[in-house]
Amino acid sequence: MGAVLGIDGGGTRTRASLVDGEQVLAFGENGSIKRLRVGPEVAEANLRALLKDVFTQAGLAGVKAASAGVASATMPGVKEWIRAVFDDFSVERSEVVGDEVIALDGAFKGGPGILQIAGTGSNCIGRAPDGGRESAGGWSSRLGDEGSGYWIGLHAVRRALNALDREEPTRILEVVGSIWGTRSIEELVNLGDSTPGPDFAALAPAISQLAEEGDAVALGVLRQAAVDLVDSVLLVRAKLRRKHNLAMEVPVAWIGSVVGKARLVREQFFAGLHACAPEMPIREAEVAGIDGAVWRAQQLAKV
Template sequence: MNSAAVVLGIDGGGTHTRAVIAKSGHIVGRAQGGSIKRLRVGPEIAEENLRALLNEVFSKAGISRVDAASAGVASASMPGVPEWITEVFRDYGIQRSEVVGDEVIALDAAFHGGPGILQIAGTGSNCIGRTATGATESAGGYSSVLGDEGSGYWIGLHGIRQGLRAHDRCEPCTILDRVGNVWGTKTLAELVDYGNTTPGPDFSALAPVIAAAAEDGDAVAQRVLQQAAADLADFILLVRRKLRKRHGLTEEVPAAFIGSVLDKIALVRNRVTELLKAEAPDMNFAQQGVAGVEGAIWRAQRLAER
C-alpha cells in the first residue's frame, strides 16, 4: 500500500473544472479552471483549460510528480475523450490514471465504494444508485433538450416558460422582470428574442433568480421549484425501485446529492426530503452535498495502491 502517494483528482463538470492534489492523504493544492467538456467549449479550448489547470494545481501543491490521477468528466463516454485526457496526463508524467464519468466520482465521494443512491442536480441532472456488489442503476440524465428535469437549466428555462404563461393569464409574477434585469432586455419581445438565440443563453444561471422570486413569495416561481423537487425525488425513488426489483436489494440504502440546486435552494432540498420521507421513511437522505473531486481523490488513492 502506497500511503505516501501523491495523487490528483479532477472533477470536470459542464461549467467549471476543479483539481486537487493530495500527498499522504492530505490536500496540498487546489485549483479551479474553465470547462474541459469538448462539446461545450471545443477540443482546443478544452485542452488549453486542462493544461492551465494542471499547471496551476502543480504549482500550488509545490510538487513535480503525481503517482496516480482520477478524472471524472461529464463527457467521459464520448469517443476520444478518455484518450486525449490520458495523453495530457502523460505529458505531465502521470502514467497511472483513469477517466470516468463525473457521476462515478460523485458516487464515490458520497459512499466510498459502498452502496447508495446519488442525485446529481447542478447544471444538468442525473441519478445513479449502486448495490454493495457494485451493480448500478440510473434514471434521468438525458440532456437539457430531452430531460434533465429538476436541474438548474430546467429551473431557469421552465421559470421563463411559466412566467410567460402567467403573463398571458394576467397572473401576478415577477419572473420575467427579474430575468429581464439579468439579461439586460427592456421589453418582453427582446427577452423572447434573446431566449431564442443560437447558441442560447445559460438558463442554468437563472436558477438563483427563480429561487429568489420563490423566497419573496412569487407563487409561479414556487410552483416551478416544487415541480423540480418532485422530479428529483421521483428519480431517487425510481432508482431505489430498480435496485430492489432487478438486484434483490432488501435493505434500505442511503441517498446523497451533489450540485447547486439541492445544495443552495432550500425549498427544493426540503421538499425532496419530505417526499422521500413519505415514500421511504427509513432512507437516510444527507442534507449536505458532496464534492465530486473528493471522490476523484479517493479513487486516485486506490489506483496508486494497486
C-alpha cells in the first residue's frame, strides 16, 4: 500500500502521523491550521512546518494518500489551500473532511456508532449500519456548541454575574478576573464583551476546579453541560432510529477535554446515558481523531 499521512487539525493544535501498514514512521504536532482562529498565513505556515517535520523524520519525499480532518472544513477555500500544500509535498491522493468525520472513523472504522465531541466546541455525529449519517449541534460558539469548553466558560461568567446581582456566593468572577488580568467587574465585563474577545474555552479547567471545590454556580454550569451532551447523543440516536429504521443499539464514543478532563461532567455524562439508554454500549476511553485520519488515508490509498 505504501506510506500514508493522517492530519488531525483541531481548534488549538494540529497532529500529523505518517504510517506504513502498522508501522508509525513519524509523528508531530504544531499549532492550529484553522484559518478562522489563527488567520490564513499562520495556518498555512503551521501546516507546512508540521509536514516538513514528519517527512524529515520519516525520510520520505511523498506519500500515497493523505486524509486531513479539519475544524471548519466546509468553509470556502479551506479544502483547496490544504490540498495545494499537499501537492507541494507530493501527496498522490488526498481528502479534506471535518474533524468530526475522522473522529467518527477513529472510533468505529467505517462502522455504525455515535460520537460526542466535547472540546473547545461540541458536536454529535452518528452513523447507521446503512452508512447514513445524522448529527446534532456544532452550530458555532456563539450560536450553539452546548456543553463545550467555550460554552462552560461563557455561561460560567454569565451565571456568576447573575449571582452577583442576587448577592449569591461564587468565586467565578474572582478567578476569571485573575486569569484575564482585569482589576474590576467593569473591566471584566468590557473584556468579555469585546470583539474578538477572550478565549472562554480556556476558562473551563478553572470552572471545573471551582466545581470540585463546591462552588454552587460552577457546579450548576457543569451539570447543565453534562445534560446538554447527553441530550445531543439521545437526539442523534432518535434520528438514526427514525430515519434509518435502526432497532439495535449502536455504541457511543467520545472525544474532547470536557469529558476527558472534567470529572464531574464525565461522570454525569456516563450516568445520564446509562439512565436513558441502559443497553447502549459506551466506550470508556477517549477516541483519537488522528487514528481515524490514518485509517481514512489507508482506504484512500486502496482506490
